[in-house]
Amino acid sequence: MNKYIRWQGLLTFVGFFAVLFLLVYLFAAPLMRWGLTTGLTRVNGAEVNIDKLDLRWSPFALELQKVQFTDPETPELNRFQADRVAFEMQLLQAMIGRIYIDELNADGIVMGVERESRGKVRADYIAEREAEGDTPTWGERFAELGFEFPDVDELLERSxxxxxxxxxxxxxxxxxxxxxxxxxxxxxxxxxxxxxxxxxxxxxxxxxxxxxxxxxxxxxxxxxxxxxxxxxxxxxxxxxxxxxxxxxxxxxxxxxxxxxxxxxxxxxxxxxxxDDDAISDMAGILFGPQVQRWTDYALVAYDFVAPMLQREAEDKPTRWEGRHIDFDRGNRPVFLIALATTSMRIGDVDLALRWDNITWQHERIGSPTTYRLELSETPYWQSLNADGNFFINEAIEFSGQQQWALQGAQLSAQTLLEQRDIRIDMAEAMINSRGDIRIENGRFSGGGNADLSAVELSTEGERSWTGMLGSALQQINAFDLDIGLEGSIGSPRLRIDSDLDNQLSSALSGVVQEYASSQLADVRxxxxxxxxxxxxxxxxxxxxxxxxxxxxxxxxxxxxxxxxxxxxxxxxxxxxxxxxxxxxxxxxxxxxx
Amino acid sequence: MLGMLARLLKALNSESGPWAIAWAFVLGMIMGLTPLFSLHNLVILFLAMSLRVNFSGFLLAWIFFSGVAYLFDPVADWIGEALLQADALQGLWVSLYDNPLARLLQFNHTITLGSLVFALAFAPVWLFISYYLIINYRKRVQAWFVKLKVVQALKGSKFWSVYQRVNGLRGG
Structure with a gap:
């Protein structure tokens, strides 16, 4: 035996790999946390944090604590945050690239919340955004309006x-x-x-x-x-x-x-x-961020899927790197979460969202991903129903639809706009909303409407025009918002039309006339x-x-x-x-x- | 590198079995021609370390064939593609696809499969070529080689001192 076997080498090999496996076993959780954080940061375009990752080997299960996805557009906020994400998966299948999760639980999901510290945005994301050109935020649009009513000295200076x-x-x-x-x-x-x-x-x-x-x-x-x-x-x-x-x-x-x-x-x-045109965007400026948040919640389903699609699209090997050929005649998906229950927190209310068949290979499982809001009655609204589904074919063409109906929801006091010279608050409002969003070939269409009543708006600011805007806003106590959704998955665009603009224009016109009369008298x-x-x-x-x-x-x-x-x-x-x-x-x- | 080459020359010039060196060349060739981070290379490394083959010869062959592999990849890709697309083999591939071990071996990757199949097919040929070269080296080239002026000059170089040191250590 010794003639053929080099015991020293054999023991070195076995010893080396035994130590390696031991290290992997001991440090699997931090390694996996690092790998997940790095990979998700790349997909997200900005810093992703996982406070803690617990690993169980048999059956193989992961539990992530406090998962935070920085919003690359506003790095002070998390675009998505979950207190806990836990799931079991088949390890051997995972090692050959099939992620099968029977049940996933995510609790404490919130969106658009402030981070403890500003998240880092990846340089490639910034370069890509700069190449696309900046779209002004709602706040910037307000600044662009040049919404200003100068006092007598300024008038004399500028006229x-x-x-x-x-x-x-x-x-x-x-x-x-x-x-x-x-x-x-x-x-x-x-x-x-x-x-x-x-x-x-x-x-x-x-x-x-x-x-x-x-x-x-x-x-x-x-x-x-x-x-x-x-x-x-x-x-x-x-x-x-x-x-x-x-x-x-x-x-x-x-x-x-x-x-x-x-x-x-x-x-x-x-x-x-x-200028009447100047206030044509006021509804968007005042309620754009709020509607954006609602939309983020409404489109949370697509946020789950967009990174997966991106990964799928990126998987294109070059000629001499060879290629992996798929022999799966059973047409099983490479990623499937059979059931996911997520708990989303909006204000003081927890919304449970049930998902079935989360994947991007729906043709393989023959059914779409479906999701449905499940909730008990709350003091914050009379009724809320929402459900939807989506289907992605082998050509990565996305289709789906989603509808919701919200009745008698009480909006809490909130700041609608805060800038150097002005703050606009909404003390309270009642909202009814209904909508239907569709996706064809990966592009959004449709939208919804939101009727707001019993609205109380107020402004704060030292400039004279803030008081005037406040006077005009106080005259408005009901209006509707028509929200249109367009653009592609991953970068949806909002269009907001509202009779608020007309009402505000009319109210402002009166206020401005009064103001103008007194100012003109002073000037004269x-x-x-x-x-x-x-x-x-x-x-x-x-x-x-x-x-x-x-x-x-x-x-x-x-x-x-x-x-x-x-x-x-x-x-x-x-x-x-x-x-x-x-x-x-x-x-x-x-x-x- | 010099030490490794010196060790190989010592093995060639010593009484080491020519099969041990030839097998080392074969294992080095397989590991060099196929993608490094493949599960089968763990097996090759295990064999190279635990069997009494010449390890320096294995390492040098691996380095040499790794260089060759850059030129060989298109051929390996073509072979792998042809095998994986062959109708007669579809049943085999489909059944292997559900086997996690086979998937970990990356049998469905064109270059991995193509290079491994080629290396395995070439291994017996390369084994006998290596054996033939070693025997003939010892019989004919060694004596002639030592008399060469260039080798005489080499004996006064750093390489020779390394060679001697290795020889001395092994001999001691």
Whole structure:
């Protein structure tokens, strides 16, 4: 025997594997916990925690305590959490890739609960999400609305108010015009000069030309006087024109100044005006997260299956890695949980959900996975019924349907929206809901409706607009939500329509109008005050210009009067006087000779 | 590695049975050509350790054929695919499929089955080839080999000192 057997080697081999098996036996539970945590984290896209894993070898059974799946979209929350998951399975079958579980129990299932610490999100999940592009969360959508009603100072700042600029321009121009015409006032002939004209005229009136020479002299004097007066009159005209022009300019500026507040008020009004489209998403913003949570519960069945399908889809070997060929003529599924009872906690209520035939190979077992909500009466609602089923064929095409009917459920007080500037709370509400969701070729369709009544909404926030939104929300005490579901399994998308938007729009419109009136009155008063103050300075300047214009008109009129009448009359009378005198002289000479 | 080669040369040059070395080459060939992490390789390792075959020869053959396996995988895949798809064998495969031990042996994996079947079929041939080579090495090559200038040069190298040390240890 010793000729063929190397005892030392044989014992080394046996010893090595005995130690290896012993280590596996002793550390099977932590190893399995590590393996499960790692594998589930990969499928989940974010950290999965299992607080404790208990292992029993015969019959082979696992019990997991406090299983937490981090929500990769909100790592502060667990998308799924169970206090305890326990099941027995056939170990030998499991070793060859067949997971058969006769009965699985999961207790204390909750969704969307806060984690003790933020979960880690896998880098590949983040890269994939970034490649897909971010869809804004409901909270971000609220921020995008730019839901804001500015106070008077902000309004003045943001509305491109032009009144101060008009005041500045008008004030400067009126001062310049006034200074300009004042500076040219010296060009006006003063009263002494006018009086000197009078005196010179008077002297001419008194004059009695006795000869042609005297007449000629008188005419010369008259001509000089006329030239002087014409020069002054032209200067007065020129002055008057410039004063007229300045007066016109300042008058127009004053009118523009008077109109400026109105134009600004229109601008402010446009800024305050409520855009109806802005509140078309309010139902989604307020109830989106809540509906999302309800939907998470409603779709918990598909959350179980989606990772399995993903695993199935990933199992595609490359050419030279070879392939495993399936010879199962019995068409047994590789994964089957014959019966699962899960206990879900919503608020203070435990919902028992019974599942039959959980697998993704329904064609092999010839029946769909079915699930049904089982619960006793609770003080939180009058009735609740929900059941559904799904079937996945060999081509991994998913089909199924699910329906629910909830009557008279009392919603507890909760915060609907919490952001830096605002918090919206719902003190209470009663809800009735009914819905039917279908899945064809892996895509969701259908949805449900939720009628909310006896709703009490309130807001908290320091900004003025939060109070207005609160006033509008307080006017609403009943509305309905139409919830549509679309998208594929694993990434369902919610569509929420509601008459809440219309109601809120109408209520807000009234509140905003009231707010706008008071704000506009404030703005108008503030602008009018500025204009009045400016007019207090400008109006005297305008009056000064007006006085100068009157003075110029008067001087022009005097000079023109003298030019038009006195000088012509004087020339005519002097000529007549001379003619009479000449006639008398001629007559005397003729008579005496 | 040098030590392992030295041990092999010592075995070749010693009075070790040529069958012991040839069987080691065969076991190394099977383990090298087939995927390493297969249950049948545990059996091969068990045989290599517990039977009086030359272990250094086994390890060197395993390393050599592991390199060859990279080129051989497409052939193994083709053989495995042909066998697993053969109508005549469907009954056998279907019955084996329900046997957990057979599943653990990964009989339904194309490369595993193809390479194992080839290695087993090639084993008798390789056994006699190895035996023939060892005998002829001892008869003809050894004396001629020792006289080669390159071997003379080798005797002054590190390899020779390792060889001598191994020889000394074994001899002592």
């Amino acid at each position: 491109e108010i032009r009144t101060p600029e008009v005041i500045e321009t008008t004030s400067t121009r009126s001062r310049e015009s006034r200074d300009n015409v004042e500076g040219r006032r010296d060009e006006l002939p003063d009263s002494e000069r006018i009086e000197s004209y009078e005196e010179r005229l008077e002297a001419l009136r008194e004059a009695r030309p006795r000869s042609i020479e005297e007449f000629e002299e008188l005419r010369q004097t008259l001509s000089e006087l006329r030239d002087d007066m014409r020069t002054d009159r032209d200067a007065v005209r020129e002055f008057k024109n410039s004063v007229e022009s300045a007066y016109q300019q300042v008058s127009e500026d004053v009118q523009r100044l008077r109109d400026a507040p109105s134009a600004d008020i229109d601008r402010v009004r446009r800024l305050i005006a409520m 008063a503030r602008l009018q005050g500025q204009v009045d103050e400016a007019l207090g300075d400008i109006q005297p300047r305008l009056e000064q210009i007006q006085q100068l214009r009157s003075l110029a008109e008067e001087r022009e009129s005097t000079l023109q009067g003298m030019l038009d009448e006195e000088l012509d009359n004087l020339r005519d009378s002097a000529r007549d006087e001379l003619e009479n005198r000449l006639r008398d002289v001629i007559r005397g000479r003729l008579g005496g000779g």
